[in-house]
Amino acid sequence: MICEVDVKIVLSLVTVIALAEEITDPLTTTIIPVPVPPKSIDISRIFISPGIGNVVRLDWGTPLRSNASYWVYYGKDDEELTSPRLTTQNTSVVVPDLEFCTKYKFAVSVAGDGEANINQNNVRNIVTYADRTAAPQNLRVDYEPREVPCMIIEWSASCPNVGQALGYVISAFQHSTSKYVIVTFPASTRSDFTYRMKVDHGEKFDVKISTNFPGSKPTDTVTFKVPGFLQPFKVKVSANEENGSFMIYWQEPYLPYYIDRIFYEVRVFKGSNITAAAENYYVIRPVMVYKGEGIEYTFRVRAVSYDRQFWSPLTDPVVANIYGETRLLDEDTRK
Numbered sequence: 001m002i003c004e005v006d007v008k009i010v011l012s013l014v015t016v017i018a019l020a021e022e023i024t025d026p027l028t029t030t031i032i033p034v035p036v037p038p039k040s041i042d043i044s045r046i047f048i049s050p051g052i053g054n055v056v057r058l059d060w061g062t063p064l065r066s067n068a069s070y071w072v073y074y075g076k077d078d079e080e081l082t083s084p085r086l087t088t089q090n091t092s093v094v095v096p097d098l099e100f101c102t103k104y105k106f107a108v109s110v111a112g113d114g115e116a117n118i119n120q121n122n123v124r125n126i127v128t129y130a131d132r133t134a135a136p137q138n139l140r141v142d143y144e145p146r147e148v149p150c151m152i153i154e155w156s157a158s159c160p161n162v163g164q165a166l167g168y169v170i171s172a173f174q175h176s177t178s179k180y181v182i183v184t185f186p187a188s189t190r191s192d193f194t195y196r197m198k199v200d201h202g203e204k205f206d207v208k209i210s211t212n213f214p215g216s217k218p219t220d221t222v223t224f225k226v227p228g229f230l231q232p233f234k235v236k237v238s239a240n241e242e243n244g245s246f247m248i249y250w251q252e253p254y255l256p257y258y259i260d261r262i263f264y265e266v267r268v269f270k271g272s273n274i275t276a277a278a279e280n281y282y283v284i285r286p287v288m289v290y291k292g293e294g295i296e297y298t299f300r301v302r303a304v305s306y307d308r309q310f311w312s313p314l315t316d317p318v319v320a321n322i323y324g325e326t327r328l329l330d331e332d333t334r335k
Contacts, residue, residue: 056098058124071084076099076104077103127161131158136219137155154194162190168210170184173207176204204226205226232251235301262306264302
């Protein structure tokens with residue numbers, strides 16, 4: 001009886017094993033490799049090539065493997081690094097013809113399939129240098145009243161990131177002599193400059209500036225007339241439309257030791273005809289308020305010593321209306 005049971009158990013186990021083998025018959029499986037996008041690598045050194053402000057060199061050290069190719073990505077600071085722009089088998093590359101005074105970012109990866117997986121920690125940034133032939137910017141000419149008058153010339157480099165030292169050449173054409181005054185400014189990596197030039201009262205100059213690099217471009221010309229002896233300067237007029245009044249104000253001149261005090265004569269012309277009769281007013285401070293019944297007036301100012309031994313030239317006419325619009329009647333306009 002026991003043997004019969006054992007035989008049945010054994011037969012049952014054989015049947016189960018056979019069924020299991022039939023169910024678990026192995027299937028043929030094909031493993032498809034997933035392409036791994038190339039990873040970016042660290043740029044060990046980045047710098048601007050000497051003498052050329054818009055060429056950048058990148059180095060990334062020892063090759064990862066023999067015959068490896070590399071993708072180089074670059075773009076302006078606001079651009080995405082999505083596609084390689086250069087391919088090389090070297091571990092360094094020179095990127096030419098970039099824009100001057102522009103921030104760029106760079107990345108390098110091993111060449112492969114698909115878009116590179118760029119780690120932001122491997123992205124390097126650099127700002128290209130100034131174009132040495134570009135014209136300087138923000139040329140301004142002003143006046144400093146002194147015993148010997150001084151013309152103040154200010155300008156900025158074409159780019160704050162100058163890079164290599166640049167010299168500048170100031171060219172001032174003097175109308176009275178029809179000659180140029182040339183001043184050479186020493187080379188510097190600074191970006192803002194000021195030069196004080198001694199001049200004579202009443203002189204007129206055409207000023208422009210360029211770098212001292214061959215083929216450089218000059219700035220636009222700024223014409224400046226030095227105020228005359230004792231002459232007020234920077235005459236301004238503001239208007240109050242509500243009550244029809246004008247406020248005239250100006251900068252005071254330099255007083256030499258032999259002139260104790262001065263007062264100011266303000267001439268007011270109705271309209272813009274300065275050959276017509278004027279109303280004259282006298283004040284001791286560099287400001288005056290005028291109220292008339294018209295819409296437009298022209299104003300001129302001059303200084304007079306208290307003993308009336310010294311009189312300055314009249315300032316150029318300033319035309320103003322009650323709506324706050326002003327214009328200058330210079331010599332050419334008056335002709």
